[in-house]
Every structure is written in structure tokens, then in C-alpha cells.
Amino acid sequence: MNKxxxxxxxxxFHNLNDEQLKVIEKMSTPVVFEPGAVICKxxxxxxxxxxxxxxxxxxxxxxxxxxxxxxxxxxNFESFGWSAMIEPHICTAMVxxxxxxxxxxxxxxxxxxxxxxxxEIGWKTCQAVACICATRLRHAFTQLVGVTSQD
Numbered sequence: 001m002n003k004x005x006x007x008x009x010x011x012x013f014h015n016l017n018d019e020q021l022k023v024i025e026k027m028s029t030p031v032v033f034e035p036g037a038v039i040c041k042x043x044x045x046x047x048x049x050x051x052x053x054x055x056x057x058x059x060x061x062x063x064x065x066x067x068x069x070x071x072x073x074x075x076n077f078e079s080f081g082w083s084a085m086i087e088p089h090i091c092t093a094m095v096x097x098x099x100x101x102x103x104x105x106x107x108x109x110x111x112x113x114x115x116x117x118x119x120e121i122g123w124k125t126c127q128a129v130a131c132i133c134a135t136r137l138r139h140a141f142t143q144l145v146g147v148t149s150q151d
Contacts, residue, residue, distance in 0.1 A: 001053065001054075003025045003028055003030075003104060004018075004021055004022065004025050006051060006077065006104060007021050007024055007025060007051065007104070008021060009076075009077040009080070009130055010077045010079060011049045011077065011128060011131070012049070012051055012079040012125065012128045012129070012132070013051070013125070013128065014128070015124040015127065015128060016125075016129055020118075020120070020121050020124075023114070023118070023121065024106075024111075024114075024121070026105070027106055027110055027111065027114070028051075028104040028105065028106055029104070029105045029106075030053075030067055030102065030103070030104060030105075031050075031101065031102075031103050031105045032101070032102050032103075032105075033057070033097040033100070033101045033111060034097060034099065034100055035097055035098060035099055035100060036096065036097060037096065037097040038094060038095070038096050038097040039057060039080075039081075039095045039096065040080070040081055040083075040091040040093075040094060041095060042061070042062045042091055042092065042094045042108050043091065043094050044090070044091055045087065045088075045090060045091075046081055046084045046091045046108070047083050047084050047087050047107060047109065048105045048106065048107060048108060049071065049079060049080075049081040049082055049084040049085055049105075049106050049108050050079060050081045050103040050104065050105050050106070051077065051078075051079045051104045051106075052075055052077065052078055052079070052080075052101060052102070052103050052104045053076070053077075053102040053104060054076055054101070055075070055076075055097065055098075055099045055100055055101025055102055055103075056073055056074070056075045056097075056098040056099040056101060057073065057075075057080060057096060057097050057101055057128055058070045058072070058073050058074075058095070058096050058097060058098050059071050059072045059073070059074060059080065059093045059094070059095055059136075060093060060094045060095075060096065061093050061094075062093075062094055069093065071093065071136075071139070071140055071143060072079065072136060072139055072140075073098065074095075079132060080095050081108070082129045083108075084106075084107075084108025084109075084111075085108040085111055085112050085125075085129060087128070111125060112151070119123050124142055
């Protein structure tokens, strides 16, 4: 699948028109992560945001030095690494490739800067990031309620 089609279907850029998507496409870098690769480490500074073209990554919370709890999975056309666009750019969880995963990587600062230069792209992208965060938070709350109700 070509980059433009991936972006058109993505949760991060689906609200953009074709002209805007072509601008975004030029900013993307294809990357492949093998199973087990740690892409983002919790509590570290991040500068990349990713759209999954094909594959699967897990989002896990590190709750101790040797303990992790997988919260969610991200697959085709979904994004992760939104912290790269939002101050203080600290990753809130660990992201690890579960399968061989092809992504389109973006520099978070470059996307933020583009939002200042083109307010429509910036507004639509910020709305998408907010929606992604809200959805992930809702899923995390659902999991928490499930865990606490079993105690």
C-alpha cells in the first residue's frame, strides 16, 4: 500500500484532504520494527510519532522494575507516540513490537511546526491526537475497573 493511502486511512490524518496529505506524506519516513523491538521507553523523551502501516505493537505500563502490564495494542492505520507532539515530550508507556511492524515515522516537532505554518492541518491533527488520547484513556479506565472489580 502506498504512503498516501496509509495516511488517508490513519486515525491521525484521516481528516485531511488529499493536498494536505501530500504535504504530510513528504514528512514521513518508512521504518520496520522486528518482534520484540522496544520502540518507546516509558518516562523517556520521544521525538517521533508513528502510524502503523502493517503489524502490531503493544502499549505497556511499567509498574515496577520487572513488572509490565500491557494496556492496549495498536495495529494497521493506528498511531502511537503522540507524546512527541505534546510538551514535555515524555513517553507515558512502553511501546514494543509484537509482530514485524511497518510504520511511517514523523518528527513530532516538524509536525507541530507545520501546524503553526498551516493552521488547518495543525487544528485537524491536534483534534486527532486528542481523540486518540481520549480513546486510550477510556480503554485504560475500562481495564482498571475490570481489575478492581475482580479484587
